[in-house]
Structure formats: structure tokens, C-alpha cells
Amino acid sequence: MRLPTPVGSRVSESDDPFVVDIERFQGPLDLLLHLIRSQDIDIFDIPIAEITAQFIAAIEGVEQRLTLERAGEFLEMAATLVRIKAQMLLPRREDMLEEEDPRSELVRRLLEYELFREVAYVLSDAEAERALHRGKGHVEPRPPPDRMELPLELAMDELLEVALSLPAPPAKRPHRAPVQPITVDEKIELWFKALKQKARVPFKSFIRRWKTRVHAVMSFLACLELAKRGVVRLRQQRPFGTLWIYRGESDEDR
Amino acid sequence: MKATRIVEAVLFASETPLAPAEIARASSDLTPAQVEEAIGELCREYEREERAFQIYPLGDGYQILTRPECATYLETFDSITRTQRLTRAALETLAIIAYRQPVSRMEIEELRGVNVAGVLRNLQERGLIEVVDRAEGLGRPLLYGTTRRFLDHFGLRSLDDLPRPEDLQITLRTER
Numbered sequence: 001m002r003l004p005t006p007v008g009s010r011v012s013e014s015d016d017p018f019v020v021d022i023e024r025f026q027g028p029l030d031l032l033l034h035l036i037r038s039q040d041i042d043i044f045d046i047p048i049a050e051i052t053a054q055f056i057a058a059i060e061g062v063e064q065r066l067t068l069e070r071a072g073e074f075l076e077m078a079a080t081l082v083r084i085k086a087q088m089l090l091p092r093r094e095d096m097l098e099e100e101d102p103r104s105e106l107v108r109r110l111l112e113y114e115l116f117r118e119v120a121y122v123l124s125d126a127e128a129e130r131a132l133h134r135g136k137g138h139v140e141p142r143p144p145p146d147r148m149e150l151p152l153e154l155a156m157d158e159l160l161e162v163a164l165s166l167p168a169p170p171a172k173r174p175h176r177a178p179v180q181p182i183t184v185d186e187k188i189e190l191w192f193k194a195l196k197q198k199a200r201v202p203f204k205s206f207i208r209r210w211k212t213r214v215h216a217v218m219s220f221l222a223c224l225e226l227a228k229r230g231v232v233r234l235r236q237q238r239p240f241g242t243l244w245i246y247r248g249e250s251d252e253d254r
Numbered sequence: 255m256k257a258t259r260i261v262e263a264v265l266f267a268s269e270t271p272l273a274p275a276e277i278a279r280a281s282s283d284l285t286p287a288q289v290e291e292a293i294g295e296l297c298r299e300y301e302r303e304e305r306a307f308q309i310y311p312l313g314d315g316y317q318i319l320t321r322p323e324c325a326t327y328l329e330t331f332d333s334i335t336r337t338q339r340l341t342r343a344a345l346e347t348l349a350i351i352a353y354r355q356p357v358s359r360m361e362i363e364e365l366r367g368v369n370v371a372g373v374l375r376n377l378q379e380r381g382l383i384e385v386v387d388r389a390e391g392l393g394r395p396l397l398y399g400t401t402r403r404f405l406d407h408f409g410l411r412s413l414d415d416l417p418r419p420e421d422l423q424i425t426l427r428t429e430r
């Protein structure tokens with residue numbers, strides 16, 4: 001498999017390893033590796049004082065350029081480098097030769113990180129290669145072009161012409177409940193008139209003249225009212241039979 | 255019906271990779287081995303007839319995909335989301351998970367030297383990684399692993415397709 005050359009592409013604008021755009025680095029390990037690589041430094045014998053100075057120079061003003069958390073990651077590494085540098089400066093005793101090089105932990109981390117950074121480039125290539133293959137469903141079926149999406153080519157007067165040719169929408173009228181001009185008193189008058197001519201009148205004869213329900217209701221209420229007053233008597237032989245209105249015996253008024 | 259036609263029909267209708275055992279469910283007298291055989295036959299048939307597509311192995315399954323030469327003509331149909339490539343941060347994080355799974359967030363952060371909470375969430379949303387376990391010990395941290403979709407995304411058959419560390423060209427790895 002072909003491997004890309006990651007460093008070349010990232011620092012193409014400048015050959016000077018100290019001029020770096022910190023935002024392009026994934027983190028402190030990435031930056032440190034860049035400093036080491038671009039100067040052909042043996043990773044197993046890092047000149048720690050030199051690299052520390054370069055690292056600190058590269059991250060100068062990092063607090064302003066990056067978020068606090070990302071800046072903190074770079075600053076933490078700077079602190080680690082300074083600590084290693086101090087440990088290297090301490091006079092070595094005979095028995096210390098047996099101990100670990102203060103740089104070894106950092107080297108282990110750098111090599112480990114470098115390995116995964118390389119794998120990331122391999123994955124990137126694999127991703128690009130895979131993206132060249134399309135599966136079913138890649139091209140979504142599209143609805144026929146919507147007329148609304150076409151560019152508007154109408155002039156204002158044309159639009160107005162169309163708008164005016166459309167039938168006007170029906171005007172909305174407020175709903176009004178019909179006021180009934182019929183009252184019980186009117187009906188009572190009618191009953192009196194009818195009963196002056198005949199001693200008894202069938203209820204049916206009254207409602208036959210008006211078709212609306214309200215007339216029938218008012219007539220009936222008038223009957224009840226007159227019966228209550230004792231002016232008339234109501235008589236019905238059987239349920240749903242003819243209702244007869246009789247002239248009352250005690251007709252005081254007339 | 256011939257086994258090749260049955261296998262072809264199933265692969266044609268599927269939008270995701272299918273394992274031979276899954277394809278074999280199409281017919282009671284179809285075994286996974288016969289499915290593999292039929293796939294081989296179909297591949298040769300497509301090659302011979304210079305079809306625009308081929309059957310590719312992805313993860314433990316197979317899928318009919320267009321050939322790379324056709325990509326240019328299909329690009330016009332690409333929507334933005336489809337062509338979205340992973341960032342370097344995402345790729346580095348995936349690399350660590352792929353090799354070290356099951357792995358905790360802390361281990362990944364130690365290796366990369368940066369916080370990876372946001373990247374992990376993003377990778378999880380894209381279905382490239384998933385929580386596979388919880389570690390023993392303090393806080394029982396979540397352990398992450400790669401998914402079937404991870405293999406599909408990178409066109410890999412299995413994790414064994416990833417390069418072995420000794421095969422990588424690490425220029426500064428000069429032994430003293």
C-alpha cells in the first residue's frame with residue numbers, strides 16, 4: 001500500500017521548523033514530532049534543551065489563539081519538557097546510570113503516537129478509495145422539477161393581470177341569529193279571536209297555517225298560558241289524539 | 255433457479271453488505287459455501303462483460319458497488335453529507351481504537367495527548383465506533399470498539415487488513 005508523506009504537505013509554506021501554524025497540529029505530540037522530524041533529529045537522543053526552547057517559541061501566545069483547553073494541552077507538554085530538561089541537568093552519580101533516561105517515557109509516547117498518526121494516513125487513503133465506490137441508493141430518486149423552483153420570469157403587470165382575472169373570494173358575512181318577531185301575546189290574541197267565533201277549536205287548525213316550528217311552539221305556549229289563567233280548557237281524548245281548545249266557563253274579560 | 259441468479263437478486267436489492275450466511279437464507283437449498291462460489295462466478299461474469307459495478311467484500315459481507323472509474327459521473331449527484339470526510343483528529347482516534355480495542359477514553363487521550371470527548375461523540379453518532387464494554391476498576395470507564403460500519407467506511411474486510419506496525423514507514427525510527 002502506498003503511504004503518503006504527511007510532513008511535506010503540512011509545512012509546505014515554510015522550511016523553517018520554528019514557524020508553525022499551531023492550529024494545524026493535532027496536539028503537543030504532533031508539534032513535537034514535527035520539530036524532531038523536520039530537523040532530522042535522532043528520536044532516541046533528543047537534544048532536550050534545544051527542543052524545549054523551540055517548542056516554547058512555537059506555542060508562544062497559544063492562550064490567545066486556541067481555546068483554553070487546547071492551549072492547556074500544549075502548556076502541559078512545555079512543562080513536561082522543562083522538567084525533563086532539569087532532570088538531565090542534575091549531576092549523574094554512578095548508580096544513576098542504571099536508572100532510566102528521563103527522556104525515555106517521552107520517546108515511548110512519541111513513537112507510539114507516531115505509529116497511530118501513520119495509521120491515520122493509511123485510513124485516510126482507504127477512505128478516499130472506498131468513496132470511489134457507490135452502492136445502491138447513492139443517487140436519490142428526485143421528483144420532477146417543481147414549477148415553484150423555476151426562476152421567476154413574470155413581469156409585475158402580468159402577475160396583476162392573472163390576479164385580477166381570478167374570481168373574488170366570497171365575502172364573509174357575520175352570522176346573525178334571526179330575531180323572532182313572534183310572541184306568546186300575539187298568539188293569545190289569535191286564540192281569543194278564534195274562540196269568539198267557535199266554542200272549541202282544534203289545535204291542529206292553528207299550526208297548519210304556519211310552517212315554521214316557532215309558530216307552533218308559540219301557539220302551544222299561548223294555549224298553556226290561557227289554560228293557566230283559566231280562560232280556556234284543554235282536552236285530549238288519547239295520547240297523540242286531537243287537542244281541543246274549549247272556551248272557558250269563567251270568561252271574565254269578555 | 256440457478257444459485258448465481260438468486261445471489262445476484264439478493265445482492266442487487268440490498269443497500270448494505272450482506273454476509274454469505276444472510277444471503278443463503280433466500281433459499282432453503284442454498285449453503286453459505288454455494289453463495290461464496292456464486293459470488294466468485296458473478297464477479298468473473300461482471301468483469302467479462304465490463305459492467306459498471308462489481309461485488310466487493312466489505313467486513314464479513316458483500317455488496318454490489320460501482321467501479322471506481324464511474325465515480326466522476328456520479329459526483330454530480332453527491333449531496334454534501336455524503337462526501338463528508340473524516341478529520342485528522344477523527345482518523346487518529348479511530349486508528350487508536352482499531353488497534354487497541356476495547357479501549358477507554360483516557361487511554362486514547364494519553365496516546366494522542368489531547369482531549370477526545372467531542373471526537374468520540376462524533377464517531378459514535380456516525381456509527382463508526384460503539385461502546386463494547388466497561389473496564390474493571392475505578393469509575394468503570396466505557397470501553398470503545400469499532401463497528402461493522404467502520405469496516406465499510408474504509409473498504410476493509412476485517413481489522414487484519416490494517417497495516418501491521420512493522421510495515422509502516424516511520425522514518426525516525428532509527429535504532430541505535
